[in-house]
Amino acid sequence: MTRLNRRSFNLIAAGATVAPFVARAQTPAVSDDVVRIGLIEDMSGVYADITGMGCVTAAQMAIDEVGGTVLGKRIELVHADHQNKPDIAAAIARQWFDEGKVDAILDVASSSPALAVIEIAKEKGKIITLSSPGSTRITNENCGPFAVHWAYDTYAIAQSTAQALVRQGFDTWFFVTADYAFGHGLQEQSSRVITANNGRVLGSVRLPVGTADFASALLRAQSSGAKVVALANAGNDTINSIKQAAQFGLTQGGQKLATLAGFINDVHGLGLAEAQGLTITEASYWDTNDETRAWSRTFFDKVKAMPNMLQTGTYSSVRHYLKAVAAAKTDASAPVMEAMRAMPVNDIFYKNGRIRPDGRMVHDSMSLYEVKKPAESKAPWDYYKPLATTPGDQAFQPLQASTCALVKRT
Numbered sequence: 001m002t003r004l005n006r007r008s009f010n011l012i013a014a015g016a017t018v019a020p021f022v023a024r025a026q027t028p029a030v031s032d033d034v035v036r037i038g039l040i041e042d043m044s045g046v047y048a049d050i051t052g053m054g055c056v057t058a059a060q061m062a063i064d065e066v067g068g069t070v071l072g073k074r075i076e077l078v079h080a081d082h083q084n085k086p087d088i089a090a091a092i093a094r095q096w097f098d099e100g101k102v103d104a105i106l107d108v109a110s111s112s113p114a115l116a117v118i119e120i121a122k123e124k125g126k127i128i129t130l131s132s133p134g135s136t137r138i139t140n141e142n143c144g145p146f147a148v149h150w151a152y153d154t155y156a157i158a159q160s161t162a163q164a165l166v167r168q169g170f171d172t173w174f175f176v177t178a179d180y181a182f183g184h185g186l187q188e189q190s191s192r193v194i195t196a197n198n199g200r201v202l203g204s205v206r207l208p209v210g211t212a213d214f215a216s217a218l219l220r221a222q223s224s225g226a227k228v229v230a231l232a233n234a235g236n237d238t239i240n241s242i243k244q245a246a247q248f249g250l251t252q253g254g255q256k257l258a259t260l261a262g263f264i265n266d267v268h269g270l271g272l273a274e275a276q277g278l279t280i281t282e283a284s285y286w287d288t289n290d291e292t293r294a295w296s297r298t299f300f301d302k303v304k305a306m307p308n309m310l311q312t313g314t315y316s317s318v319r320h321y322l323k324a325v326a327a328a329k330t331d332a333s334a335p336v337m338e339a340m341r342a343m344p345v346n347d348i349f350y351k352n353g354r355i356r357p358d359g360r361m362v363h364d365s366m367s368l369y370e371v372k373k374p375a376e377s378k379a380p381w382d383y384y385k386p387l388a389t390t391p392g393d394q395a396f397q398p399l400q401a402s403t404c405a406l407v408k409r410t
Contacts, residue, residue, distance in 0.1 A: 008009050026286050029329065029331075031101065033077045035070055035076070035103055037059065037063075037076070037077050037078070038077075038104070039051075039080075040079070040081075040113065040117060041084050041103070042055070042110060042235075043080075045083060046084070046235040047132075047235040047236075051122055051311075054303050054307065055109070055310060055314040056079045057302050058315035059077055061298065061315060062223070062322065063077060063322070066372075073346070078102060084113065088113075090116040093108075093117045094120050097120065097126055102332075103127070104129070104333075105121060105126065105127075105316050106127075106314065107132050108128070108130060108132065110133055110180075111133040111134065111137075111138075111182035112181050113133075114133035114330075115142050115181060118144055121147060127336060128146060129150050129317040129321065131309070132310040134153050134186070134261065135183060138153070138395070139356075140402055145381045146263075151350075152283045153360075154190075154260075154296075155185075157260055157261065159396075160251035160368045160388070161258055161279060161281045163197060166193070166194055171197075172225070173227070174204065174220070174226035174228070174230065174234065175204035176217045176232065177253075178233035179208050179209070180209060183232045186260045187204060187232045201221065202225070203224050203226070205221070207233075214240060214241045217241075218241070218249065218250065221256070222248060228256045228333070229256070229257050234262075238266050257278060258279050263280070265305060275371045276374065277373075279371075281366055281367065281368050282309045283312075283367075284313075287381070287382065298378075313350070320343070320347070321336070323339075326340040326342065341354075345363060358406060358407050359406075362393065365392055365395065366392070367386055367388070368386070368388040369387060370387050371383055
């Protein structure tokens, strides 16, 4: 085994504890007698808390729910750390497909690595589903016949966050943007919504991922006089920019801080005293109903944090993929993808989902939340109060607007 093999592979064999999917009478065609799923996450960098072992744990929970087997064959989960480098992510994917007998990659953290892995998956004819990255390029110019964008994207965040705030009178914006595909998409899509609703973008600053000092950018945002300072970044970058915004007194001076890719993990890291009043869009919330609460408490026992939409999306996509393998009676990409498209997505967190020709999985809704004040929270992780809900058919880019080559034009 090569050095990259040893570093990248971490096999997690799921035990058969629940009744597995029922195979059909005929002998199933499972390659290598194993259904092998891969996740390429940020395990040690700025997005480790919002992807990382949380996504791996969510995937394993989906495997455990079906008893660790499908069509009578064992399910294995492999995961790797791409260190937020597209070339490393691509190398891992290529090795997994060529040598590791991985059947599908069901998440890649961060947009730039994800876009690199999509190209490998297209070349190899393998299924890839993506919940952690947000770039709309996944379902536009970089789309593929076996690529599915799952939980959210930058278009949906813009539709939810920007539209709701502009309609509330927050009509001038300044962006602090992470300088890569995801950040660019957040700013571009939000700007489109702002101007369409008669708002104005007064300026922006782009900063590298992992920036420690946001002082110059925040001072420019402050001096712009914009009603909203929008953070088009994620992970530790979001946490650091929020902390430094408080030091400069942005919100005390009357400006609203909007996190375009904030997560419940960020709120927990900041604490409600600092995070109160922030607006955050997510596709799922752990405290929605009894079913989501029960699943999330099990998740919490394993990772000591409640799940965000990247992690619930990974759970959902793995669950749906395994159902499709059972329905197709094989792990071959074409029949499995056909089954994935034919079946609705319905699980604990995602309802009435369907996979469009461009690879966008459109589900019920995206929700805008406001972070509670400390006095409003009744228990740890009780952080969100709902502000607005955008139905799925309005939240996601219309199919006719997609530039995906797979979309038939009339």
